[in-house]
Amino acid sequence: MPSFTIQNASFTLDGQPYQLLSGAIHYFRVPRAYWDDRLSKARAMGLNTIETYVAWNLHEPRPGEFHFEDNLDVAAFIETAARHDLHVIFRPGPYICSEWDFGGLPAWLLKDPQMRVRCAYPPYLAAVDRFFAALLPKITPLQITHGGPILMVQIENEYGSYGDDKTYLAHLHDTLRANGVDVLLFTSDGERGKFLLSGTLEGIHATVNFASLPERAFASLRAFQPNGPLMCTEYWDGWFDHWGERHHTRTARETALVFxxxxxxxxxxxxxMWHGGTNFGFMSGANVDDGQYLADVTSYDYDAPLSEAGDLTPKYLALRNVIGKYAPLSDLPLPEPAPKLALGPFFMTGGVTLWDALSTLSTPIPLPTPEPMEYLDQDYGFILYRTRVRGPQSGRLAILGLHDRAQIFLDGVPLGVLERNHPEKTLRLEIPPAGAQLDILVENMGRVNFGPHMLDRKGILGGVTLDNRFVFDWEAFPLPLTNLSALTFAPVPxxxxVPAFYRTTFKVDFLRDTFLALPGWTKxxxxxxxxxLGRYWKIGPQKTLYVPAPLLRAGENELVVFELHETRKLQAVFQSTPQL
Structure with a gap:
């Protein structure tokens, strides 16, 4: 039987010392049509292993409703890796961090007002157990002990940075074993002793995550774990971006030297990441740093060795040269960048305001006071809260517990924006004698995926006040925007x-990757x-959205844009290079 074990200070594969040269690539961030291409480039770089997380929120979008088809066929992804002579490090969570909404946890967990995650809270453990019972039987036949490529399985993820519930970690260990996981189990944490102390289990191999100074990081690991092989489970060769920040990069030279x-x-x-891919849809996560909420951009390019569109970078070549000193490389020529598509500009030919589309997109839910979207069985997107305010009166409008960004309208006219990071900000309302309709459109910009603020419900959590008096008697319109096919577009002069959907069509002769640019648009x-494709926002740093060729059709294609504010010109461009 094949085996992957620890002997003294080494990993051993079938009894021989084995150094893992691995790269992170997440199947759920890469179109399935590109799995073969990306994995072949991993092998061409000299990697012998790839690592992937599992996104629980995609696999179980509703309690007990499981999806493992199409782009979520994680077993097929692992089998594809095996065909490219790659082993696999499998990291099933249940928490994955990864700049992914709620760290991969499903939003429906937050419908429980008492929910506690990443601990031995019984309803949380029951949900984890149900998910693992659905996931793991698809994976266990692919372990090396069964002739497959999976060498190792991780327990939780960087748990020492979150908490210290050893009962919880032991439960995950026992659940993995009970569901047939019989390969090497491990943990990964930050290098500091307090993280290792809290994030590990006795008898389970510990590894560390860091960006630089490997001597210091491994010395810390050795002080905690004197024996066993050294491993950096996450060597951060780039970094992620928040909206409103600069695009993070790291030189190929420095990355290769530390490697x-x-x-x-x-x-x-x-x-x-080795290949970051894309946070398509509403899957980008967020952080809270010094009390400030920071939402992640759509791209997960990460300045990784393989670009978001799957092209080789100078960093890829530099790391490949390093690997060539320690392992054999293929003699086959490396692939050239794939040709890209440039089209446009295209002018929007149709449009419909949110007000006119509302009855098509949503059914109102009567509420005495606004509630978070999770309490209304909504996970992502937007939610509109509407009420009728009696007049005449005036005062300052405040939102208590706004997550994350609200646009305020009085009788359909925009009054301003309130944001989570400025809870002290208010807007003055002037209500006429006949009264007025008050609309508050709240955007879920991504749930916090790291740290102590992860119980990040979205919408309005605490109510709305006018001059410090609560406003009651609301309707909520959930707007997950999962299907726009019923929208009717009129000509747009x-x-x-106000928030509106715009539509146009464009023709494609050759199916190639491209990047959507929306110059003059706002958010x-x-x-x-x-x-x-995901979110855009003029504040950057990201200025284009990646459009993989498999999303396009030969002939006519459709583009729909939901603009929250306004645009200076109703046009879009597909360009051959990204602006990150």
Whole structure:
């Protein structure tokens, strides 16, 4: 029987010392049509292993409703890796962090007002157990002990940065074993002793995550775990971006120098990310730093060795040169960048305001006071709260517990924006004698995926006040925007100044990757042929949205844009290079 074990200071594969040269690539961030291409490039770089997380929220979008088909066929992804002579490090969570909404946990957990995650809270454990019972039977036949490529399975993820519930970690260990996981189990944490102390289990191999100074990181690991192989499970070769920040990059030279230091030390390394991919749809996560909410951009390019569109970068070549000193490389020529598509500009030919589309997109839910979207069985997107305010009166409008961004309208006219990071901000309302309709459109910009603020319900959590008096008697209109096919578009003579959907068609002769640019637009979401590409926002740093060729059709294609504010010109461009 094949085996992957620990002997003294080494991993061993079938009894021989084995150094893991691994790269992170997440099947759920890469179109299935590109799995073969990306994995072949991993092997061509000299990697012998790939690592993937599992996105629980995609696999179980509703309690007990499981999806493992199409782009979520994780077993097929692992089998594809095996065909490219790659082993697999499997990280099933249930929490994955990864700049992914709620760290991969499903939003429906938050419908429980008492929910506690990543601990031994019984309803949470029951949900985890149900998910693992559905997932793991698809995976266990692919373990190396059964002739498959999976070498190792991780327990939780960087748990020492979150908490210290050893009962919870032991439960995950026992659940994995009870469901047939019989390969090596491990944990990964930050290098500091307090993280290792809290995030590990006795008898389970510990590894560390870091970006630089490997001597220090591995010394910390050795102080905690004197024996066993050294491993960096996440070598951060780039970084992620928040809206409103600069685009993070790391030089190929520095990345390669640190990488080679680790290989010289005999350590196993997983490049995080090797290929980042994309947070399509509403899957981007967020952080809270010094009390400020910071939402992640749509792209997960990460300045990784393989670009978001799957092209080789100077960093890929630099790391490949390092690997060539320690492992054999293929003699086959490396692939050239795939040709890209440039089209446009295209002018929007149809449009419909949110007000006119509302009855098509949503059914109102009467509420005495606004509630979070999770309490209304909504997971992502937007939610509109509407009420009728009696007049005449005036005062300051405040939102208690706004998550994350609200646009305020009085009788359909925009009054301003309130944001989570400025809870002290209010807007003055002047209500006429006949009264007025008050609309509050709240955007869920991504749930926090790291740290102590993960119980991040979306919408209005605490109510709405006018001059410190609560406003009651509301309707809520959930707007997950999962299907826009019923929208009816009218000709658009001029841009709107209220939230609106815009549509156009464009023809494609050759199916190639491209990047959607929306110059002059403000903030919103874009769809190509019904597929949600993700969020755009003029504040950047990201200025284009990746459009993989498999989303396109030969002939006529459709572009729909939901603009929250206004655009200076009703046009879009598909360009051959990204602006990240």
């Amino acid at each position: 080679e230091k680790m290989l010289k030390m005999g350590a196993s390394v997983n490049l995080y 001029v841009p709107q100044t 919103g979401v874009a769809w190509v042929n019904g597929f949600n």
